[in-house]
Amino acid sequence: MKNPAGRIPSAAAASARKRRRARPPAGGPYQLSLVDLAAKPAAAPSGGADGAAAGSVPQAPPEQAAGRSGGRRETAESIAARQREISVSEFFIKNRHLLGFDNPQKALLTAVKEAVDNSLDACEEAGILPTLKVEIRQLAEDRFRIAVEDNGPGIVKAQIPKIFGKLLYGSKFHILKQARGQQGIGISAAGMYGLLTTGKSLAVTSRTGPGKPAHYYEIQINTRNNTPQVIKDSAVEWEPEHGTRVEIELLGTYKKGRRSVDDYIRQTAIANPHCEIWYAPPNGGEVLHYPRATDSLPPEPRAIKPHPYGVELGMLIRMLKETRARQLKAALQLDFSRVSPRVAEEICRAAQLSENANPHTIAAHEAERLYRAINSVKIMGPPTNCLSPIGERQILAGLQKEIRASFYTALTRPPAVYRGNPFQVEVGLAYGGDLPGDELADLLRFANRVPLQYQQSACAITKAVLSIDWRKYGLAQSKGALPAGPVVLFVHIASAWVPFTSESKEAIAAYPEIVRELRLALQDAGRRLSAHIRAHRRAAEEQKKRSYIEKYIPHISIALREILGFPAQTEAELLANLKIVLERSRARERAQEESDG
Ligand SMILES: Nc1ncnc2c1ncn2[C@@H]1O[C@H](COP(=O)(O)OP(=O)(O)OP(=O)(O)O)[C@@H](O)[C@H]1O
Numbered sequence: 001m002k003n004p005a006g007r008i009p010s011a012a013a014a015s016a017r018k019r020r021r022a023r024p025p026a027g028g029p030y031q032l033s034l035v036d037l038a039a040k041p042a043a044a045p046s047g048g049a050d051g052a053a054a055g056s057v058p059q060a061p062p063e064q065a066a067g068r069s070g071g072r073r074e075t076a077e078s079i080a081a082r083q084r085e086i087s088v089s090e091f092f093i094k095n096r097h098l099l100g101f102d103n104p105q106k107a108l109l110t111a112v113k114e115a116v117d118n119s120l121d122a123c124e125e126a127g128i129l130p131t132l133k134v135e136i137r138q139l140a141e142d143r144f145r146i147a148v149e150d151n152g153p154g155i156v157k158a159q160i161p162k163i164f165g166k167l168l169y170g171s172k173f174h175i176l177k178q179a180r181g182q183q184g185i186g187i188s189a190a191g192m193y194g195l196l197t198t199g200k201s202l203a204v205t206s207r208t209g210p211g212k213p214a215h216y217y218e219i220q221i222n223t224r225n226n227t228p229q230v231i232k233d234s235a236v237e238w239e240p241e242h243g244t245r246v247e248i249e250l251l252g253t254y255k256k257g258r259r260s261v262d263d264y265i266r267q268t269a270i271a272n273p274h275c276e277i278w279y280a281p282p283n284g285g286e287v288l289h290y291p292r293a294t295d296s297l298p299p300e301p302r303a304i305k306p307h308p309y310g311v312e313l314g315m316l317i318r319m320l321k322e323t324r325a326r327q328l329k330a331a332l333q334l335d336f337s338r339v340s341p342r343v344a345e346e347i348c349r350a351a352q353l354s355e356n357a358n359p360h361t362i363a364a365h366e367a368e369r370l371y372r373a374i375n376s377v378k379i380m381g382p383p384t385n386c387l388s389p390i391g392e393r394q395i396l397a398g399l400q401k402e403i404r405a406s407f408y409t410a411l412t413r414p415p416a417v418y419r420g421n422p423f424q425v426e427v428g429l430a431y432g433g434d435l436p437g438d439e440l441a442d443l444l445r446f447a448n449r450v451p452l453q454y455q456q457s458a459c460a461i462t463k464a465v466l467s468i469d470w471r472k473y474g475l476a477q478s479k480g481a482l483p484a485g486p487v488v489l490f491v492h493i494a495s496a497w498v499p500f501t502s503e504s505k506e507a508i509a510a511y512p513e514i515v516r517e518l519r520l521a522l523q524d525a526g527r528r529l530s531a532h533i534r535a536h537r538r539a540a541e542e543q544k545k546r547s548y549i550e551k552y553i554p555h556i557s558i559a560l561r562e563i564l565g566f567p568a569q570t571e572a573e574l575l576a577n578l579k580i581v582l583e584r585s586r587a588r589e590r591a592q593e594e595s596d597g
């Protein structure tokens with residue numbers, strides 16, 4: 001029914017109307033609604049079919065009406081006796097799918113990935129060109145031992161137990177700069193999964209420098225309270241001067257092909273051309289060597305402070321409570337990026353707060369005013385030196401190293417911002433050559449240089465690829481599908497905080513700003529591809545026409561000589577002239593085609 005006044009009807013009027021409508025059909029089943037209960041709590045004629053037939057509301061037994069059922073009754077006290085803290089490890093044991101351990105094949109990949117990502121992060125932070133050794137040994141049909149060794153800076157002895165035996169412990173969560181790890185869960189979760197499925201401890205060997213001893217630890221996580229238990233701790237002889245070796249035994253499944261560990265290692269080599277990897281797959285397979293394509297490390301990303309636009313109210317209140325500054329204006333300048341003295345003054349003025357107010361004692365309603373003021377003042381975008389994109393040259397080097405194609409292109413978009421977080425999109429494309437022509441495009445997704453192999457359809461990258469009409473760029477495409485043809489698409493998002501859809505870091509959330517940048521980058525790559533395809537097609541046609549000229553002109557000149565009877569010398573001249581005339585007319589046609597587009 002329309003509301004003539006165009007207003008939302010009041011709750012009381014709505015419930016009165018509902019009561020009027022809610023007459024039970026004679027003899028029919030009747031659904032008890034909350035409105036009815038509230039309207040007729042006390043009138044309780046005996047229930048049953050007879051009552052209903054007489055148009056009355058059937059009643060539940062008194063205990064059901066009170067919200068209880070059966071013989072078991074709880075009291076607030078009895079429930080309170082069961083209420084207790086849940087440790088984060090217990091939570092993730094029950095929800096291991098959130099961490100990427102939901103099936104044995106994925107579990108093997110996730111464990112390797114967490115260790116490799118950490119190794120690459122550590123090497124880059126220390127300014128060391130990474131050399132990684134990855135080994136997978138099969139111990140039984142479904143049991144594996146993985147080992148990942150790096151030449152990174154190593155880990156300080158006292159930190160080793162917490163890093164590998166405590167969830168939510170790490171060095172990257174509180175810092176805003178591009179890194180593969182973010183959460184402080186990855187490697188301890190892999191160790192926890194190994195312990196849960198095989199009962200074996202995670203083993204770590206680490207050394208921080210040539211003059212220092214190497215330490216060997218066996219660690220288990222106590223999931224009751226999320227604390228590490230050291231099973232073994234000893235100084236050992238170890239050849240590398242510095243680095244870390246992590247070993248985990250776990251239940252898993254090894255498969256080749258898409259989403260395999262092999263595929264992950266290959267894609268890691270593509271996106272990290274500065275990295276050298278030795279990979280020993282299980283079953284005594286041949287050790288694969290991925291050499292470096294470049295000796296230069298990616299530029300070091302710098303940590304930035306949060307940008308005011310990206311901070312939510314609760315976070316703002318906490319920051320004000322914890323700031324080292326004594327005055328509001330100084331706190332804004334100190335704790336946020338891009339807040340100059342002038343911007344800080346403007347924010348205080350818009351919030352009607354004194355610049356000298358004590359930030360530690362600001363009341364909740366004042367913080368709310370401040371929050372609104374921040375979003376009303378124009379503030380420069382966040383600094384982007386917290387990002388370290390792969391770069392066009394390196395993407396090309398990575399693609400050329402691993403994929404045999406006839407055309408390659410790569411581009412890096414300028415940095416952009418979502419929710420106050422800077423990010424940057426890069427796209428690489430390889431086409432033709434040895435790539436299969438009749439399959440869907442191979443879409444390689446990366447976030448902060450890490451290949452993403454699962455949850456493809458939930459990822460912003462896939463959504464952006466699907467939203468583009470690739471037929472405009474010379475590829476086949478069915479509705480709602482990836483483009484088809486001999487093409488590999490490489491898409492990278494670099495960000496100080498990648499908005500993953502879950503802790504397993506498999507898919508990127510589709511923030512509109514991110515999808516927009518992805519689309520622009522993909523369209524640019526598409527335009528380059530179509531220019532290449534057109535030029536290639538023209539060259540092929542040109543070649544075909546030229547071959548016709550060369551094949552048929554001699555026959556024309558012979559025929560003319562026979563008809564007109566001129567000497568052999570004239571025939572040679574005629575042949576040369578005919579070629580010149582035909583080539584000139586081809587050149588004119590070509591110029592016309594090119595100017596047509
Ligand atoms: N091979 C390594 N060399 C040096 N430091 C390491 C190594 N592996 C882990 N670390 C340290 O241990 C910390 C915890 O690692 P973990 O993988 O659990 O979390 P993270 O990498 O910070 O985040 P994420 O959960 O997203 O992986 C890291 O932040 C890093 O400081």
Ligand SMILES: [Mg+2]
Nearest residue numbers: 118181186187
């Ligand atoms: Mg990690």
